[in-house]
Amino acid sequence: MLIVNxxxxxxxxxxxxxxxEYQRLLAGLEPVTLSFGEVLYEPGEPIRHVYFPGNSLVSLxxxxxxxxxxxxxxxxxxGMVGISLALGxxxxxxxxxxxxxxxxxRMKTARFRREFRKSLPLQxxxxxYTHALMAQVTQTAACNRFHVVEARCARxxxxxxxxxxxxxFRLTQEFLGHMLGVRRVGVTKAARALQRRKLxxxxxxxxxxxxxxxxxxxxxxxxxxxxxxxxxAQT
Amino acid sequence: MLIVNxxxxxxxxxxxxxxxEYQRLLAGLEPVTLSFGEVLYEPGEPIRHVYFPGNSLVSLxxxxxxxxxxxxxxxxxxGMVGISLALGxxxxxxxxxxxxxxxxxRMKTARFRREFRKSLPLQxxxxxYTHALMAQVTQTAACNRFHVVEARCARxxxxxxxxxxxxxFRLTQEFLGHMLGVRRVGVTKAARALQRRKLxxxxxxxxxxxxxxxxxxxxxxxxxxxxxxxxxAQT
DNA sequence: AGGGCATTGTGCGCTAGCGCACATACTGTG
DNA sequence: CACAGTATGTGCGCTAGCGCACAATGCCCT
Numbered sequence: 001m002l003i004v005n006x007x008x009x010x011x012x013x014x015x016x017x018x019x020x021e022y023q024r025l026l027a028g029l030e031p032v033t034l035s036f037g038e039v040l041y042e043p044g045e046p047i048r049h050v051y052f053p054g055n056s057l058v059s060l061x062x063x064x065x066x067x068x069x070x071x072x073x074x075x076x077x078x079g080m081v082g083i084s085l086a087l088g089x090x091x092x093x094x095x096x097x098x099x100x101x102x103x104x105x106r107m108k109t110a111r112f113r114r115e116f117r118k119s120l121p122l123q124x125x126x127x128x129y130t131h132a133l134m135a136q137v138t139q140t141a142a143c144n145r146f147h148v149v150e151a152r153c154a155r156x157x158x159x160x161x162x163x164x165x166x167x168x169f170r171l172t173q174e175f176l177g178h179m180l181g182v183r184r185v186g187v188t189k190a191a192r193a194l195q196r197r198k199l200x201x202x203x204x205x206x207x208x209x210x211x212x213x214x215x216x217x218x219x220x221x222x223x224x225x226x227x228x229x230x231x232x233a234q235t
Numbered sequence: 236m237l238i239v240n241x242x243x244x245x246x247x248x249x250x251x252x253x254x255x256e257y258q259r260l261l262a263g264l265e266p267v268t269l270s271f272g273e274v275l276y277e278p279g280e281p282i283r284h285v286y287f288p289g290n291s292l293v294s295l296x297x298x299x300x301x302x303x304x305x306x307x308x309x310x311x312x313x314g315m316v317g318i319s320l321a322l323g324x325x326x327x328x329x330x331x332x333x334x335x336x337x338x339x340x341r342m343k344t345a346r347f348r349r350e351f352r353k354s355l356p357l358q359x360x361x362x363x364y365t366h367a368l369m370a371q372v373t374q375t376a377a378c379n380r381f382h383v384v385e386a387r388c389a390r391x392x393x394x395x396x397x398x399x400x401x402x403x404f405r406l407t408q409e410f411l412g413h414m415l416g417v418r419r420v421g422v423t424k425a426a427r428a429l430q431r432r433k434l435x436x437x438x439x440x441x442x443x444x445x446x447x448x449x450x451x452x453x454x455x456x457x458x459x460x461x462x463x464x465x466x467x468a469q470t
Numbered sequence: 471a472g473g474g475c476a477t478t479g480t481g482c483g484c485t486a487g488c489g490c491a492c493a494t495a496c497t498g499t500g
Numbered sequence: 501c502a503c504a505g506t507a508t509g510t511g512c513g514c515t516a517g518c519g520c521a522c523a524a525t526g527c528c529c530t
Contacts, residue, residue, distance in 0.1 A: 065381075070380055086362075089363070134369055137369065137373055138307050142307075146300075173507075174507075183488065185489095185510090186487060205507070383517095417517075420518090439525090
C-alpha cells in the first residue's frame with residue numbers, strides 16, 4: 001500500500017494518482033467514518049460531497065415503486081461515490097447507502113469540481129472508473145435476471161469481503177434482501193443452505209465467511225467477471 | 236427539427252451542437268444505413284466507429300454464459316453508440332446490435348477521438364448522455380427484476396416506437412425474447428395477450444402498434460421514468 | 471404448385487420465488 | 501432479570517416463468 005506522510009492511502013483511486021496531484025487533492029479531503037445504515041445520497045437530491053472509501057463500503061440502490069430497492073453497484077476502496085459529478089451531473093439518481101462501517105475521505109462538491117477540472121490524471125481515473133461501474137451495473141442487471149438467489153447471495157458476500165478486506169461483517173438478512181431485490185425469507189433460505197455447506201456462519205446480523213474458496217465456487221460467474229473488470233480498469 | 240444545408244439533422248445529439256461545431260464534425264461523418272441484425276460491436280473487441288442513429292435503432296446487449304443475451308440499453312436518435320470512447324475506453328464491453336433498420340451517421344474512432352478532445356460542447360453532450368444511459372441501464376436492471384413479461388414487453392415496444400418514430404416495425408418474438416431475457420414462448424404469451432386487448436397486431440416478424448395510449452398503460456412505470464430522464468438530459 | 475424454412479401457437483410438468491402468517495430465538499436495556 | 505424489540509426460521513398455497521416437445525401456419529423460392 002502506498003504511504004504518504006506516514007498515512008496509508010486506503011483508497012486505491014487516490015493511491016493511483018501522481019504524488020503531486022494527490023498532495024494537492026489532500027488539502028480538500030476530510031477523513032470521515034461512514035457508519036452502517038447511513039444514507040449519503042437520495043435520488044433527486046443534490047450531491048454535497050464525494051466520498052473515497054477506505055475500508056468502508058457503499059451500495060448504490062435504485063428504488064422502485066414505493067419501498068422496493070435493488071442494489072446496482074457496490075463501491076469500496078477501488079472507487080468513488082458521486083461519480084456522476086465527473087459527468088457534470090450534480091444530482092444523484094440513486095440512493096447511496098453505507099453498507100459497511102469504515103473510513104473514507106470526502107470532499108465538498110464545489111471543491112471537487114474545481115479539482116477535477118484542474119487534474120487530468122484525476123479525470124482519467126474517474127472516467128475509467130465510470131466505465132467500470134457501468135460494466136458492473138450491466139453485469140448486475142444480467143445477474144439479477146438469470147441467476148438464483150443462493151448464487152447471487154454468495155457473490156454478494158464475496159464482493160463485500162473483497163472490499164472491506166475482512167471475513168466478518170455486519171449484515172441482516174432483511175437488508176441483504178433489499179440488495180438482491182428478494183424477500184427476506186428468500187435470503188434466509190439461501191443463507192441457511194450456505195451455512196449447511198459450512199461456507200459461512202450467520203447469526204443475528206453478524207456474518208462470517210468460513211470457506212472463501214467454497215463460497216467463491218458457490219457464487220455465480222458474475223463474481224469473477226466483475227472482479228476482472230475492476231482489476232483491468234486499474235492498469 | 237434543425238435543418239443544416241437543407242439536410243435535416245436526424246440525430247438530436249448532433250442537432251444540439253452549436254452550428255460551427257456541427258459543421259466541423261460533419262466533415263468526418265459518413266452517412267450509413269444500418270440494417271436489422273447487423274452487429275456493430277462485440278464484447279472485448281475494439282470500437283472502430285461511433286454511430287449517431289437517425290431513425291435507426293441499436294440495442295446494447297450483455298451476454299451471459301454462452302448464448303443468453305439481455306438488453307441493457309437502447310440507443311436511437313437521442314444518443315450515440317460507442318459512448319465508452321468518451322470515457323477513454325476503446326473496447327466495447329457489450330454487443331451492439333442493430334434492432335431497427337434506418338439511417339445513421341458514423342465516424343472513425345481515431346477521428347472521433349480528435350474531435351472529442353477539441354470540442355467542449357461535444358464533450359458536454361456526451362458526458363450528459365453517458366449519465367442518461369447509465370440511468371437507463373439502472374432502471375432496466377430493476378425492471379428486469381420486478382416486472383412481469385407482459386409489462387416489460389409493452390415498455391419495450393413503446394420505447395422502440397419513440398425511437399424509430401413509427402407504429403410499425405420488424406421484430407420476431409425470438410428476438411424480443413433475447414432482449415428481455417426470456418424464452419420465446421414467454422414473449423408469445425405476452426404478445427398474444429396484448430393482441431387480444433387490441434393494443435398491437437403481430438404477425439411473422441411484423442409488428443404494429445394499434446393503440447399507443449393503451450400500450451403505454453400496459454407497460455410498467457419504467458417507460459415513463461426512462462422517457463423523462465432522457466428529456467431532462469436534453470435541457 | 472409445392473417444398474422447405476422461418477415463425478408462431480400450444481401443452482405439460484416442474485421449480486424458484488412470492489405473499490402471508492406465525493413461531494422461535496437472541497440481545498440490549500432499564 | 502424480565503421485557504421489548506430485532507432477527508431468524510418455518511409452513512403453505514400460489515403464480516410466473518422455465519425446459520422440452522411438437523403442431524400449425526404463413527412466406528419465399530424454385
